[in-house]
Structure formats: structure tokens, C-alpha cells
Amino acid sequence: MPTHIKNNIYAIIGNSAAGLAAIESIRRVDQSSRIVNISNQPQRPYSRCLLSYYLAGQYDKDILWIRPEDYYKKYDTEVLLNTAVTGADIKNKTLEISGKKKISFDKLLIATGASAKFLNIKGADKKGVFVLRTLEDADGILRMLPNVKNACILGGGLIGLRAAYALKRRGVAVHVIVKSEHIFSQMLDAEAADIMRQHLEVNGIEISTGLEAAEISGKDSVDGVILDDGNRLDCQLIIIGKGVAANLGIVKGQVKADMGILADERLETDRKDIYAAGDAAQAYDVLEEKNNVNQIWPAAIRQGKIAGLNMAGEEIKYEGSYGTNSLDFFDLAVMSFGVVKPKGGGFEELIALDAKRRLYRKIVVKGERIVGGVLINDVERHGILLHLALQKIDISDIKDILADEYFDFGKVIPLIKRQTNLFIRPEYKDTCVTYSPLY
Ligand SMILES: Cc1cc2nc3c(=O)[nH]c(=O)nc-3n(C[C@H](O)[C@H](O)[C@H](O)COP(=O)(O)OP(=O)(O)OC[C@H]3O[C@@H](n4cnc5c(N)ncnc54)[C@H](O)[C@@H]3O)c2cc1C
Numbered sequence: 001m002p003t004h005i006k007n008n009i010y011a012i013i014g015n016s017a018a019g020l021a022a023i024e025s026i027r028r029v030d031q032s033s034r035i036v037n038i039s040n041q042p043q044r045p046y047s048r049c050l051l052s053y054y055l056a057g058q059y060d061k062d063i064l065w066i067r068p069e070d071y072y073k074k075y076d077t078e079v080l081l082n083t084a085v086t087g088a089d090i091k092n093k094t095l096e097i098s099g100k101k102k103i104s105f106d107k108l109l110i111a112t113g114a115s116a117k118f119l120n121i122k123g124a125d126k127k128g129v130f131v132l133r134t135l136e137d138a139d140g141i142l143r144m145l146p147n148v149k150n151a152c153i154l155g156g157g158l159i160g161l162r163a164a165y166a167l168k169r170r171g172v173a174v175h176v177i178v179k180s181e182h183i184f185s186q187m188l189d190a191e192a193a194d195i196m197r198q199h200l201e202v203n204g205i206e207i208s209t210g211l212e213a214a215e216i217s218g219k220d221s222v223d224g225v226i227l228d229d230g231n232r233l234d235c236q237l238i239i240i241g242k243g244v245a246a247n248l249g250i251v252k253g254q255v256k257a258d259m260g261i262l263a264d265e266r267l268e269t270d271r272k273d274i275y276a277a278g279d280a281a282q283a284y285d286v287l288e289e290k291n292n293v294n295q296i297w298p299a300a301i302r303q304g305k306i307a308g309l310n311m312a313g314e315e316i317k318y319e320g321s322y323g324t325n326s327l328d329f330f331d332l333a334v335m336s337f338g339v340v341k342p343k344g345g346g347f348e349e350l351i352a353l354d355a356k357r358r359l360y361r362k363i364v365v366k367g368e369r370i371v372g373g374v375l376i377n378d379v380e381r382h383g384i385l386l387h388l389a390l391q392k393i394d395i396s397d398i399k400d401i402l403a404d405e406y407f408d409f410g411k412v413i414p415l416i417k418r419q420t421n422l423f424i425r426p427e428y429k430d431t432c433v434t435y436s437p438l439y
Contacts, residue, residue, distance in 0.1 A: 009107075014113055018279075018280075024308065025305045027077075064135065110251060114246050117242040129216060130237070133244070151238070154242065155177075157185070157242075174204075176205060178207065181210055191362070256269065258291070262281075277306075283321065302321065326379070335374070340364065351403060384412055385402070
């Protein structure tokens with residue numbers, strides 16, 4: 001047994017992407033210590049990413065489970081499901097469970113994820129108002145559907161529009177209310193958002209921008225939404241899609257946090273033996289070149305994996321995450337990554353737009369390196385662009401062809417080979433981690 005492995009107690013809060021990746025990493029290097037996994041979720045692990053497809057009827061519930069039933073046995077892990085951690089004493093290394101029992105730990109991973117933001121307006125407590133974050137949310141919406149003709153989605157981000165698409169596929173008339181001037185305001189620039197908006201509208205989803213819900217009407221159940229311009233829309237179902245906030249509550253004031261719990265290059269917080277990963281964490285972003293919250297599944301997995309290895313005594317540096325999203329609505333694919341709407345000087349934007357064909361390519365360059373991009377309807381080159389960006393390849397020799405209709409991959413490969421050593425970033429050559437642009 002390696003000398004760094006002691007008889008630790010590892011406590012991991014959360015049994016989703018980050019928590020599970022950490023369990024699996026710890027067991028790779030430490031088969032003898034105790035692992036306790038605590039989750040307030042009643043079920044075994046499932047994929048949140050598939051919830052909107054489940055809502056749409058594209059997948060059955062069976063598809064959602066991401067680990068087999070004997071998972072915890074296989075990983076020799078004690079699991080406490082349906083159990084909330086209600087407090088943490090970081091100094092004395094104990095957790096309070098459901099307000100009563102205490103659990104001691106040597107090393108802790110906070111993988112508590114994020115919660116959907118709610119909208120505190122009059123009537124928001126009525127039956128028929130939902131967010132879409134958990135399986136319970138999706139099941140609650142599905143139970144309502146037989147009595148729903150019209151639904152309103154409050155928010156034009158990824159989750160709101162995925163919910164809109166799902167309901168439309170279920171035959172519900174959907175109206176999306178967006179406060180910003182364009183949809184996908186976090187993920188897309190105005191040009192790309194306009195293309196997506198037209199495409200969604202042509203396919204029967206109504207969208208109103210620059211408006212907000214002021215009140216939800218109805219007796220016990222929702223019967224409509226009153227907008228801030230005074231107009232009222234009839235609906236029997238409302239889904240709030242106003243983004244998410246990291247779940248920081250149990251360690252608030254005990255570890256340094258900003259939009260998420262600040263995690264260093266080992267994914268450790270400012271308190272020794274306390275680690276953070278996933279949607280709850282704020283760690284290095286390779287494309288933004290600063291600490292950031294990238295609340296996406298692959299980042300959660302990667303962070304959980306690296307945090308777990310470091311908790312178990314390895315010394316692995318986290319290379320950083322980046323923001324990326326991909327969508328496919330009514331057969332129109334869109335992908336974005338990194339810096340999409342550059343602020344400040346020093347950026348260059350390579351753009352190709354053909355609105356009639358719903359085709360858009362934008363590549364954001366800074367200092368002859370790609371730092372972000374948006375692709376609509378021609379997403380095949382997403383992988384290579386991302387690779388160029390993550391490997392920090394100087395693209396000055398191929399800049400003129402990057403946004404071209406006919407993209408010559410043959411010109412790109414030699415450039416990558418010349419500037420990198422077999423696609424492995426030099427700083428990771430001595431570690432066991434092979435750098436992969438897709439995590
Ligand atoms: C509808 C939907 C679609 C999405 N689609 C995509 C997509 O296409 N691609 C993508 O990359 N990402 C997508 N995401 C985001 C992705 O699901 C998250 O980034 C990912 O789930 C984060 O994993 P996590 O382990 O950090 O946290 P979470 O998945 O949020 O899990 C947190 C865990 O912590 C537990 N927990 C929290 N607080 C406590 C407590 N006090 N006590 C005990 N347990 C607690 C919860 O029960 C849960 O098990 C989507 C999310 C949603 C909701």
C-alpha cells in the first residue's frame with residue numbers, strides 16, 4: 001500500500017456527477033478507507049441532462065439511471081440517501097445529519113451542486129408552478145400534463161427553452177417570456193439568438209422578449225400569468241427557468257466562496273482537507289483565464305475525479321474547465337464554447353452568417369488564439385475548434401479559413417502537430433492525467 005494512504009473517513013455530500021466521480025477516483029487509489037456518501041436525493045444517481053428528454057417523452061425513466069443498483073456495494077461505500085446534511089463544523093470535521101446525528105470525517109468533498117432559482121412574485125406558490133432541476137420536478141410536470149393546454153416558460157435560457165421544446169413535443173401550446181432582449185443571453189450572441197428564435201417560432205413556440213412576469217393568477221392552481229406590460233396570458237402550467245445558484249448553505253462563512261465555493265488547482269478549498277467540485281464549485285476556467293462557475297456535467301465529472309484523487313493523497317493538478325453548451329431543437333443544432341460575447345479590447349471575431357440557411361459561425365480570437373465560438377447548423381468543426389482553443393494553438397496561419405464554408409481539416413492537423421507534442425500539454429506529461437479537450 002502506498003505510504004500516503006491512511007485509514008481515512010471520506011465524506012462526500014452529493015451523489016450526482018461530481019460526487020460519484022470522486023468516489024470512483026478515491027477507490028482507484030485507496031481500497032481500504034471508509035467512504036460515506038450523503039445525499040438528500042431519495043433515488044440512486046440519475047442524469048439531470050436527460051430530464052428534458054424524459055419530459056418530452058423521448059426517453060423512458062429507465063434510461064435516466066447512470067449507475068447500477070449494486071453501485072455502492074461495488075465501490076464499498078456507505079450511502080445515506082434521502083438524508084440532508086443540515087450543518088457542517090469544518091474546524092472540528094463533523095457533519096450534522098437531518099438536524100440530529102453527527103458524522104466525523106477526515107476529508108470532505110462538497111459536491112452539493114446547484115438549485116434552480118425561483119421567482120418570488122405574487123402567486124408563485126400556486127399549484128402548477130415548477131422549476132426543472134430534479135426528477136421530482138419532471139414527474140410533477142408530467143402528472144399535470146393531461147390538464148394542460150397552455151404553458152408559460154419564464155426565462156429564455158438553456159433549461160427554459162429545453163422545457164419549452166419538451167412541452168411542445170407533448171402537444172402543449174408554449175409561450176416563453178424573456179426579460180432580456182434575446183433568448184439564450186448567456187450562451188449566444190444576438191445574431192445567433194435571432195436565428196434560434198426564428199427557428200423556434202416557425203416551429204410553433206411563441207417567444208416574447210423584454211418582458212417579465214409580474215404576477216401569477218388563479219385560485220389554488222395557476223390559470224394565467226400577468227406580465228409587467230399589463231397583458232395577461234392564459235396558462236395552466238408555468239416553468240421558471242431563471243438559472244441556477246450554487247448550493248453553498250451548509251458551509252457558508254466557513255470556506256471562501258464567491259458564485260461558488262472557491263477551489264484551488266487541487267480542487268481544495270481554503271480549508272485543508274475540504275474539497276469542492278461540480279456546480280457548487282468555482283474553479284479555474286482555461287478559456288476565460290480566471291476562476292469561474294461552469295455548471296455543466298463534464299466539468300462536474302472532471303472536478304470530482306481530480307478532487308477524489310487529491311483527497312486520496314495523489315498530487316494532480318486540475319487543468320481547468322470551460323463553458324460549453326450544445327442543443328438541438330427541431331433538427332437545428334447549436335453549439336457554443338468559451339468567450340461568446342467578448343467584453344473589453346483585444347478580441348477579434350471571425351464571423352460567417354447566412355440567415356436564410358440558418359447558418360452561423362463565429363470564432364472569437366484573442367492574441368492569435370481561439371477563446372470561444374458559436375456554431376449553428378454546421379457544428380462538425382466544433383471539436384477541432386475546441387481543441388485549437390484548449391491547446392492554445394497560434395492560429396495566425398489558418399485564421400482566414402476558420403470560418404469558411406469549406407473547412408480544410410488538412411491544414412489544421414499539421415499546425416497542431418507542430419505546436420503540441422502528440423496532443424499532450426507539456427505540463428501534464430509527468431502526471432498520469434492525459435489531457436483531453438472533451439474531458
Ligand atoms: C434539465 C437539465 C438539463 C441539463 N442539461 C445539461 C447538458 O445537456 N449538458 C451539461 O453539461 N449539463 C447539463 N445540465 C447541468 C448538469 O446536470 C449539472 O452541471 C450537473 O448535474 C452538476 O453535477 P453536480 O454533481 O455538481 O451537482 P448536482 O447534479 O446538482 O447534484 C448535487 C447533489 O447534492 C445533493 N445535495 C445538495 N445539497 C445537499 C445537502 N444539504 N445534503 C445532502 N445532499 C445534498 C443533491 O441531492 C444531489 O445529489 C443540465 C441540468 C438540468 C437541470
